[in-house]
Amino acid sequence: MTRHAKRLRIAGLSVLQIVVAALVLLPFFWMLSVSFKPATEAFAIPAELWPRNPTLENYVLALRPEFRRYFLNSMIVSGATLAITIPLGLLAAYSLSRFQYRILSVFLAMVVLAQFFPAGAMIIPIYKIVRSAGLLDTYASLIIAYITVTLPVAIWMMRGFLMRVPRTLEEAAAIDGASPLRAFVDIVIPLARPGIVATSVFVLIVTWQEFLFALSFTSSKEMRTLPVGMNDYIGQYGVRYGELMASSVMISVPVIAVFFFLQRQFVAGLTAGAVKG
The missing domain is CATH 1.10.3720.10 (MetI-like)
Incomplete structure (x- = not known):
């Protein structure tokens, strides 16, 4: 295998790892995001990954x-x-x-x-x-x-x-x-x-x-x-x-x-x- 082919293989595996990690971590990130959102913002359209007005009220409750x-x-x-x-x-x-x-x-x-x-x-x-x-x-x-x-x-x-x-x-x-x-x-x-x-x-x-x-x-x-x-x-x-x-x-x-x-x-x-x- 040539050096160019090895680099392409490593790059392809790196991209695949990033995609898999994103798919696995996205539900956990969404769970964390919703936990900081007010009740009126949790399912706003369009949806936002991070709350506009973060709050700890959900944790207190x-x-x-x-x-x-x-x-x-x-x-x-x-x-x-x-x-x-x-x-x-x-x-x-x-x-x-x-x-x-x-x-x-x-x-x-x-x-x-x-x-x-x-x-x-x-x-x-x-x-x-x-x-x-x-x-x-x-x-x-x-x-x-x-x-x-x-x-x-x-x-x-x-x-x-x-x-x-x-x-x-x-x-x-x-x-x-x-x-x-x-x-x-x-x-x-x-x-x-x-x-x-x-x-x-x-x-x-x-x-x-x-x-x-x-x-x-x-x-x-x-x-x-x-x-x-x-x-x-x-x-x-x-x-x-x-x-x-x-x-x-x-x-x-x-x-x-x-x-x-x-x-x-x-x-x-x-x-x-x-x-x-």
Whole structure:
């Protein structure tokens, strides 16, 4: 390939990246723009990408006590799900990556099979289990449902990464007198940190934005999470788009901040766990 052809190829790829980035970011930019627009300007014709008279009124109205309660509920449910899923998934992934038993192969097959079922197919049996246990409209019901969805994927993701951690390091630690638990804590977990971070970000995003289980398992306003609570802005006679977009921005900010703060480890964990070393 000639130098001119390489330049044309690079220029074409750059233009394609810009077009794709614009298509992906345009909805988010429009959401941000509407959140700063007055009610009379949100759908003015012709439409304008940026408001003529920016205002924070939509954010002030969106930050009512109910929204703060929804935010707290989402933090509790997402945090508890993350705190339970990651340790369980890490231990299961370590067992599946280190030990070769038939029962573990069956368990791995069940983990893979669980990923083929959509959330809608599992909601009825989980609902019956939660209802029979008297846990409807509680944090526990949502945490159980979210662990059911995220744990199989977490096991699969972390197993792919742990397969790349050399066993010789653990064998060397055992020769030096370290117990299997000590080798796991001091050697395996630090080396598996990118994979753990990648899985944690995945679990956080899934639980933070989940709507179906939260809508089905909660009935009182005090137990609603953010995705369900946003329905408050959609009324019988209209939609309060300014407040809806303002709340959407505030909901997106924590996830975006976590992703950008941990993006290097997130990408490293995904790429490292994608193939077996």
